[in-house]
Amino acid sequence: MSTQNQPAADQPTPEPVADRDLAAVAAQLGRVPRGTRAVAHRCPCGNPDVVETVPRLPDGTPFPTLYYLTCPKAASLIGTLEADGVMKEQTARLAEDPELADAYRKAHEDYIARRDAIEVLEGFPSAGGMPDRVKCLHVLVGHSLAAGPGVNPLGDEALAMLPEWWRKGPCVSEEAVDAGVEALARQRGEAQDHEAVIAAKQQKTAERAAKRQAEEEQK
Numbered sequence: 001m002s003t004q005n006q007p008a009a010d011q012p013t014p015e016p017v018a019d020r021d022l023a024a025v026a027a028q029l030g031r032v033p034r035g036t037r038a039v040a041h042r043c044p045c046g047n048p049d050v051v052e053t054v055p056r057l058p059d060g061t062p063f064p065t066l067y068y069l070t071c072p073k074a075a076s077l078i079g080t081l082e083a084d085g086v087m088k089e090q091t092a093r094l095a096e097d098p099e100l101a102d103a104y105r106k107a108h109e110d111y112i113a114r115r116d117a118i119e120v121l122e123g124f125p126s127a128g129g130m131p132d133r134v135k136c137l138h139v140l141v142g143h144s145l146a147a148g149p150g151v152n153p154l155g156d157e158a159l160a161m162l163p164e165w166w167r168k169g170p171c172v173s174e175e176a177v178d179a180g181v182e183a184l185a186r187q188r189g190e191a192q193d194h195e196a197v198i199a200a201k202q203q204k205t206a207e208r209a210a211k212r213q214a215e216e217e218q219k
Helices: 019-029 072-083 086-096 098-116 137-147 153-161 174-218
Strands: 036-042 048-053 067-069
Touching (some): 019 036, 019 048, 036 137, 048 137, 067 137, 072 086, 072 137, 086 098
Antiparallel strands (some): 048 067
C-alpha cells in the first residue's frame, strides 16, 4: 500500500478543529461529535479521517478512545478485515511472538501517555484491546494514522491491508460540508440568543429583589 496516507514519524501537534473540519466530521458520522479536541490526521482528500477526542466529555463522561476514526470508507474496509478474522489472527500471534508483544505493549504505553498529557483517566485502559489482545482494528488504525508508522505494529499491519480508500473521491461532498458549516453557525446563534434571554431574565430577577429589599429597608 502507498504510504501517502501515513503521517511522518515526527507528526506535528494535532490541528485545532475549524468549523469546516467539524462539519465534515459531522457529515461523516451523521451527528455532531462530542468532545472533539483536534484533527489528529487528515486524509489525502483533505478531510479529517481521525480526530482527537478529550478524555472526558463535556458532560463529565470518561472517553478513553483518544483517537477516533471518522472516515466511513476507511471504517467500512476495516470492518471487512475484522469480519475476515484479522483480529483473532493478530491476537494469537501476540501470544506466540514476544517481540511483537513487546512492540504492542509499547504502543499501549504510547497511547496512554498521549491521553495522559491531556487528562489522566485513573483506572482506564488504553483502547482497542491493548496491550494483550486486539479488540478493535478501527482504534489501532486510528492510532497508527495519528502517531505515524512504527508506533503501533498491529495498527500499521491493518493499515497496510487497506486499499487507497480516497482514490474515488472524498467520503463527504463539499456541499454537505458547506451545509454543515451553516448549521453550526445557526446553532451557535440560537445558543447565544438563548443565553441572552436567560441573562436578561436573571437581571430582571436581581433588579426586583434589589427593589424589594430597598422597600423593606424604608419601612
